[in-house]
Amino acid sequence: MTTTATIIEAFGIKKIYKRGAERVAAIDGLSLTLKEGEFLSIIGPSGSGKTTLLNILGCLDNPTSGKLAVGGITVHDNGRGLSESQLTRIRRQLFGYIFQNFYLIPTLTVLENVLVPFTFFKKRGAEKDVMAILKNLGLDKRAGHLPRELSGGEMQRVAIARALVNHPSVLLADEPTGNLDSERSREIGQVLRQLNEKEGLTIVLVTHNPELALSARRIMTLKDGKIVEEQARPEH
Numbered sequence: 074m075t076t077t078a079t080i081i082e083a084f085g086i087k088k089i090y091k092r093g094a095e096r097v098a099a100i101d102g103l104s105l106t107l108k109e110g111e112f113l114s115i116i117g118p119s120g121s122g123k124t125t126l127l128n129i130l131g132c133l134d135n136p137t138s139g140k141l142a143v144g145g146i147t148v149h150d151n152g153r154g155l156s157e158s159q160l161t162r163i164r165r166q167l168f169g170y171i172f173q174n175f176y177l178i179p180t181l182t183v184l185e186n187v188l189v190p191f192t193f194f195k196k197r198g199a200e201k202d203v204m205a206i207l208k209n210l211g212l213d214k215r216a217g218h219l220p221r222e223l224s225g226g227e228m229q230r231v232a233i234a235r236a237l238v239n240h241p242s243v244l245l246a247d248e249p250t251g252n253l254d255s256e257r258s259r260e261i262g263q264v265l266r267q268l269n270e271k272e273g274l275t276i277v278l279v280t281h282n283p284e285l286a287l288s289a290r291r292i293m294t295l296k297d298g299k300i301v302e303e304q305a306r307p308e309h
């Protein structure tokens with residue numbers, strides 16, 4: 074029997090925002106467990122807390138209360154948390170992030186953009202490693218091009234490549250196809266599925282594109298900061 078390690082464990086997470094005198098629970102007592110190798114989609118209406126949740130899971134934001142452990146390390150325990158430098162290390166070692174607006178640097182080539190994470194932390198052999206990642210994503214012929222010479226789908230693939238250079242355990246994607254047409258969205262869905270199935274990359278994908286959500290085997294619906302539905306789909 075093989076046991077799969079838990080990579081994210083969230084228990085009773087709350088995130089409260091103050092809006093004037095009003096307090097808004099963006100995340101309202103949410104618990105979830107993510108195991109290594111899983112591909113989870115999070116869907117739900119605008120304002121349901123998807124981005125807030127993803128940022129908390131990815132240690133980019135702090136919950137107001139609740140408990141969060143990532144990679145076996147307790148990050149938050151009812152308001153007590155790690156230091157900023159410890160969080161930085163966890164973000165760098167454990168997570169890759171992609172967003173709706175690809176955040177490429179317009180004056181840098183594809184290769185240079187993907188090497189950006191190494192700007193402050195030199196790593197031997199990085200360039201060779203990065204070329205292999207680009208090739209895997211069908212971007213090797215684009216290495217010397219500038220972002221403006223690429224299609225939207227290619228730009229997002231460059232952003233995916235950049236997220237993968239630190240060999241993260243978990244890829245977190247917030248509306249990665251929000252700026253893409255349906256054809257390019259499908260392409261990104263396939264890339265993510267391949268990374269999950271062939272490379273065993275754990276993925277959490279936030280989207281309100283129902284077709285893209287089906288790339289995952291586990292789909293969770295959020296409403297008002299709570300999980301209101303959860304589906305597990307058979308292998309596909």
Ligand SMILES: Nc1ncnc2c1ncn2[C@@H]1O[C@H](COP(=O)(O)OP(=O)(O)O)[C@@H](O)[C@H]1O
Nearest residue numbers: 090091097099118119120121122123124125126
């Ligand atoms: N920085 C913030 N300050 C105050 N309220 C916020 C902030 N960020 C998000 N919210 C509120 O939290 C709720 C969830 O937002 P969000 O996580 O962005 O939802 P989604 O990504 O599903 O659209 C919304 O009501 C939103 O207005």
Ligand SMILES: [Mg+2]
Nearest residue numbers: 123124125247
């Ligand atoms: Mg959002």
